[in-house]
Amino acid sequence: MIPEERREFGAQIAGLRKQRGMTQEELAAAIGRTSSWLSQVERGVQPVNRLDVLRRLADGLGVSLQNLRPDVPSVASASESEADDEIANDLDQARLVISGHPAPDVLLSPPSSPQAINIDDLRAAVENVWDLTHASRYADLSTVIGPLVPRLERAARTAPESEQSDVWLLLSRTYQALSAAFVRQDEPDAAWLAADRAISSAERSGEALHVFASIFRLVQAFVRLKHLDQGEHAAATAVSALRQHISDATARPEALSILGSMHLALALVYARSGNRTGAREEIKKAGEVAARLGEDRNDFNLEFGPTNTQIQAVSIAVELGDAGEAIDIGQGITSDDLSVERRARLAMDLGRAYAQRRQSGEALAYLLDAESLAPELIHTHVEARNAIRELILIAGRSASPELRALAERADAQP
Structure with a gap:
């Protein structure tokens, strides 16, 4: 039985x-969804609970979010805990920051003399940006990025x-973090723009290896x-240049890190x-660099x-459909010293691998583990949500309450 409120919401849409x-096809394309998903929403079959999806629907229909769902509080009127729940996974503020020129006032009214800056303060702020990125705290990241990027852009010019040079490097590192966050939140168009700005800023800083790190993003x-x-x-062009630069006898560890990451x-x-052959060959080369x-x-x-090379080998095996190999590699990895994001990624990929083998209990356990580490990663990652949908379809009416709850939180119902 479809709840009446979902029927009414669907009819409103x-x-x-x-x-x-x-048409359904036109609206679905405008909000980045399929027409079948939109059809289910309009029939009340598919619930829409995530704020970012509701906002896309509102934007696509040309109405305010409150017009679409009056029960959704604005961030300003919500309590702190409610606001945290509502704005999770939201990088809208970060998208606005990279829209247009970052410091137009400086172009029109450049200062007559250099402006003093607190480089240590800026450096600490950028480290915080990366801490939030590695912890998959994207809503917090978006809030911090808002004032920081314009501040860095102005400082680099004044x-x-x-x-x-130091400020341009800090700006590049900030854009690198932002690009990584956009990728993980499945906003690759914004990630492309942020990475391109990271490349340009790194080159202006004179730090060539940071250019290559930005190319990785x-x-x-x-x-x-x-x-x-x-x-x-x-x-491939980055790998070729790095290979020519790195001596067989001696090499900076930083250069090896970038080379291995490019593989x-x-x-x-x-x-x-x-x-498959190319993927396995590159994993092998990355392993040689790691060794x-x-x-x-x-x-x-x-x-x-x-x-991390082993973690990526798990991910590649899952991509290739080699679930058994992914599980064999993954269960031998000790990732305690890596970031929350890396540990969550490993758990997520093991969940995907078990889902491929239709071992639902193990798949759910790993996906829940990943969610406990980095909920925003699981709730927005396309492949994680696909795995959850697959588990729901496999289980049918016998799906456990834990699985149904996870699907609800991730908006991943079939």
């Missing part, structure tokens, strides 16, 4: 859509010449956009394109090393 003269955006040819080109990025590109590095490091916030 259908009515507003028809008033605008839109600081004393002796400090401009760009490749991740290309993969999410399914622009696999662009992803392959960006990663992992290429492995993902090849896995997504169905090139040469000899330890887990976090250069450029890439967390590259032997452990």
Whole structure:
């Protein structure tokens, strides 16, 4: 039995859509969903609980969020705990920050003399940005990014010449974090823009390796956009340049971290394109670089090393449909010293692997573990939500309350 409130909400959506003269296909395309999903919403079959999805619907229909759902409180009027629940996974503020020129006032009215800055304060703020990114606290990240990016952009253009290189580097690192967050929140168009700005800022800082770290973020955006040819080109040209730069006898650990990460990025590109041989070869090369590095490091916030290479091997095996191999590798990994995001990613991929093998109990346990570590990652990651839907379909009416609750939280009902 479909709840009456869902029927009424669906009828409201259908009515507003028809008033605008839109077909289901047109509205679905405008909000990044399928027409079958929208059809289920309009019939009351599919609930819509997540704030970001409600906002997309409202924007697509040309109405306010409160007009669509009067019971949804504004952030200003909600209690702190309610606001945290409502704005979770929301990077809207961060998207606004990268829209348009970041410091137009400086272009029109440049200061007559260099402006003093507190470089230590800026450096601490950027470290906080990466802490939030690694912890998958994207709503908090969006709030912090709002004032920080314009502040850094202005400082890069107005600081004393002796400090401009440092500020450009901090700006690049901030855009790198933002690109990583956008990728994980499945907003690859914004990730592309942030990565491109990271590349430009890194080059202006004079730190060449940070350019390559930014290219890594760009490749991740290309993969999410399914622009696999662009992803392959960006990663392969970077690997070629790094290979020429790195001596066989000696190499900076930071350069090895980037080289190994680029091989992992290429492995993902090849896995997504169905090139099993290429994917496995790149994982092998990444493993060789990790062995040469000899330890887990976090250069450029890439967390590259032997452990992360194994975690990526699990992910690649899942992408290739080799669930048994993914499980064998994953169960031998000790990831306690890595970030919350990396640990959550491993649990998520093991959940996906068990879902591929239709071992629902194990799949649910790992997905719940991942959710306990980084709820925003599980609630917004496309493949995680697909795995949850698959588990619901496998279980049918016998789906456990825990599974149904997880599907509800992730908006992942079939």
